[in-house]
Amino acid sequence: MQTFDEYFEVGPGIDADIGSGADPDTTTRRRVGMIGLGSMGMPMARNLLASGAAAQISVHGRSRERAQPALDAGAEWCDSPRALGAASDVIITVLPDLPQLRELLEGEDGLLAGLSNPLLLVVCSTSSPAGVRELAGELEQQTDGRVRLLDAPLSGGADGAAAGRLSIMAGGTEAVFAVARPLLEAMGTPMLLGPLGAGEVAKACNQMVVASTMVALSEATVIAERAGLDVSKLLDCLGGGYAGGRFLESRKQRLIDKDYTPSGLARYMIKDLGFATDEAARGGVVTPQLATLMTLYQDLGRRGFGDEDLTVTQRYIAELDRLPGDARG
Numbered sequence: 001m002q003t004f005d006e007y008f009e010v011g012p013g014i015d016a017d018i019g020s021g022a023d024p025d026t027t028t029r030r031r032v033g034m035i036g037l038g039s040m041g042m043p044m045a046r047n048l049l050a051s052g053a054a055a056q057i058s059v060h061g062r063s064r065e066r067a068q069p070a071l072d073a074g075a076e077w078c079d080s081p082r083a084l085g086a087a088s089d090v091i092i093t094v095l096p097d098l099p100q101l102r103e104l105l106e107g108e109d110g111l112l113a114g115l116s117n118p119l120l121l122v123v124c125s126t127s128s129p130a131g132v133r134e135l136a137g138e139l140e141q142q143t144d145g146r147v148r149l150l151d152a153p154l155s156g157g158a159d160g161a162a163a164g165r166l167s168i169m170a171g172g173t174e175a176v177f178a179v180a181r182p183l184l185e186a187m188g189t190p191m192l193l194g195p196l197g198a199g200e201v202a203k204a205c206n207q208m209v210v211a212s213t214m215v216a217l218s219e220a221t222v223i224a225e226r227a228g229l230d231v232s233k234l235l236d237c238l239g240g241g242y243a244g245g246r247f248l249e250s251r252k253q254r255l256i257d258k259d260y261t262p263s264g265l266a267r268y269m270i271k272d273l274g275f276a277t278d279e280a281a282r283g284g285v286v287t288p289q290l291a292t293l294m295t296l297y298q299d300l301g302r303r304g305f306g307d308e309d310l311t312v313t314q315r316y317i318a319e320l321d322r323l324p325g326d327a328r329g
Helices: 011-021 041-051 066-070 079-085 098-105 128-143 157-163 173-184 198-226 231-239 246-257 267-283 290-304 310-322
Strands: 031-033 054-060 092-094 119-123 147-151 166-170 190-193
Touching: 011 231, 031 041, 031 079, 031 290, 041 054, 041 066, 041 128, 041 157, 054 066, 054 079, 079 157, 092 173, 098 128, 119 128, 119 267, 119 290, 128 147, 128 198, 128 267, 147 173, 147 231, 157 166, 157 246, 166 173, 173 190, 198 267, 198 290, 198 310, 231 246, 246 290, 290 310
Parallel strands: 031 054, 031 092, 092 119, 119 147, 166 190
Antiparallel strands: none
16 A cells, blocks of 8 residues: 555656556545635535544634534644644645635745645635646645645535535546545545646536526526516426426525525626636637626626625526616627
């Protein structure tokens, strides 16, 4: 059985071994750190604790009080990112984007300051594929290759995180994925899609589909309501046909109740669609629907809806005919 050091050996060694069929399930249990214990990160931490897949789980956040549910479930508290880095072989970050991660990495109390052993950093934010690759290059240079990255953005929302059925889109080497996979399996279904950044490309594609579906559902419910239909019955009907699916099921009651209390913030979609736009441009892909979605969500954000749940798209559509200078141009 290879040691953790061998997993992160510079050169082809372990990457070649794992890629040729070594069993990743034979890896030893790791010391895991988690940071970003919000609506997604907290249930992920609790599912990991319940699974027994980690030797120990340490957490850090803005306050110990907010981390208390994880501590009650058996996690250990670290007073600083530096302490978390020192206590961990693998750190899973569930943060909005790379700037927030960079803040935690740097400085005398940062994650890197506590680094004494090789570290796998699992980045679960929806971020720029190029940005992830750039960060990985910087960290490899700064740490003489002791820090490796796996990008692993998530889909499934807070309900998927709570149920342990997230879709986890990973990018990186087979070696680093083999280290992370037993841990990620406690949270959902991880899939390695290609080299570093591939997970972020997949998540950008995912967000294009989610955004277009949200707009379609919003327009459909507003049309139906103004035509005198029962929106609840309409969504029941749609759910039984080709328009049905997990996203409709997860947002159905919110659309019926016009409940826009934050779960997944609408303004994050602007960022996510921006990454999709950049990737489309890089590949020379013409994306007329993506351009329309980007215009719509930017307008939604400018009008102050960005801090509501993504389902606030419904309210935006309902009020659009009364808003001056709307996104229709």
